[in-house]
Amino acid sequence: MTTTTLQVRKNQISQTRWTTTDDAPLKDGEVRTEVELFALTANNITYAAMGDAMRYWDFYPSGDAEWGVIPVWGFATVIESRHAEVAVGERLYGYWPTANHAVLQPSRVTPLGFSDAAPHRAELHAVYNQLIRTSSDAFHMTGTESVQALLRPLFLTSWLIDDFLDDNNFFGATTLLLSSASSKTAYGTAFQLAQRKGVKIIGLTSDGNKAFCESLGCYSQVVGYGELDQIAADTPCVYLDFAGNGGLRTQIHERFTALRYSCAIGATHVESLRGAKGLPGPTPTMFFAPAQVKKRNQDWGAPELGRRMVEAWQAFTARASDPTKPWMTVEHQSGQKALEAAYQQMLKGGSNPAVGQTFTLL
Structure with a gap:
């Protein structure tokens, strides 16, 4: 063998x-x-x-x-x-x-x-x-099982991102900017965030994926990467970076003067990865899903955390x-x-x- x-x-x-x-x-x-x-x-x-x-x-x-x-x-x-x-x-x-x-x-x-x-x-x-x-x-x-292999690990990360943001009162922001909005982790996060009140979810994506992102129905607005000027520069916002695109990250940090938190999650744009030193605004912080799992295990206990995740997973897969x-x-x-x-x-x-x-x- x-x-x-x-x-x-x-x-x-x-x-x-x-x-x-x-x-x-x-x-x-x-x-x-x-x-x-x-x-x-x-x-x-x-x-x-x-x-x-x-x-x-x-x-x-x-x-x-x-x-x-x-x-x-x-x-x-x-x-x-x-x-x-x-x-x-x-x-x-x-x-x-x-x-x-x-x-x-x-x-x-x-x-x-x-x-x-x-x-x-x-x-x-x-x-x-x-x-x-x-x-x-x-x-x-x-x-x-194919759907589970594809979506389960991504959606659990999405669920934990949503929970982390809610746990931190969205860092005082009213708008959430999600790059690589067509990615499964991003739209899983948007699906969860759409169930929250008082926040606007803006998906950032390439022109070729705008129609797909809009068809999902979980983004309040879909904006192309070259259309950031459609969003007011003084909008209190959180940036959820699913792309890892250094150029886009720089644009976000330089344009949005009320950026409250910058969360690095993925690296789908490998060719554009760059460091985050010297950027204006909050220092980009890597999201590590297991850390939020550990916190919620302590807050709620593993059985309750599991119950909440299963309930959310079933709702998400039914829609997806x-x-x-x-x-x-x-x-x-x-x-x-x-x-x-x-x-x-x-x-x-x-x-x-x-x-x-x-x-x-x-």
Whole structure:
């Protein structure tokens, strides 16, 4: 049995290669999984662009300091087990490598799932180390695993952004500016924010995606990147930066004199990433979803946090997957060439926002 993995060069993420290694025998306490379905979204581009800064490369080390493995969200099945509490055939949702196999070291096993206790993960955030058994997962819906792989991790980030802003009284702002408004994380955030009173949600996007963003119905207004002058410069606002476009960030900070908070979330515009030093107004601050999870676990307890998330998730997916007017259709592909082509297209910002892409390497 062999494992095939897509790797990207850490300092030039447009460069890729495939590696094939013979699978070593499992050690006591380990399980081997077959990664059967995973999503590729702008979120994965962020993982690559921020791989060193946010330690995304550390989850599945490549063994080569110059090359990394991008983590992806999706589903896998246990095909071999040397752990008494994890059976062959169990299906799991979680954070996988862009590969056909993954070896895990289950610990703290419960009916809901387990953590991966591999030594190299000891200092990494626990949220990404959780593998969830689909048989007891409140989020899992049979027959919609592609939608779950595509939207679940993004929407949970969206939900946490909305919760974070509300928790901070929107930093005294009345208008929220969301860049890369056609991205799934952005419109998931807009979907949640639209349920709040007293705030205006403005989506910023390219001219080619304006019609799509307007069709969603969750933005108060959609504005092209070259049309910022449509928004009054003294508007008290928060900037939610899903794009990571340094030039746009500079324009936002220089134009809006009442900018109350600048939140860096994603990096869909990899070619335009730039530092944030010397900008007028508030210092851009990276949003780290696990930190808000930790806070709400302390505030509410994990069961209540989970209940709120599941309720919101069900409402969002019902709307996004509405067969009469879906926000997203799913395109599933197999094989190395398809995955690599989609990755390169996504790096260039050429993906159709109305299409979600899932893959298998089997």
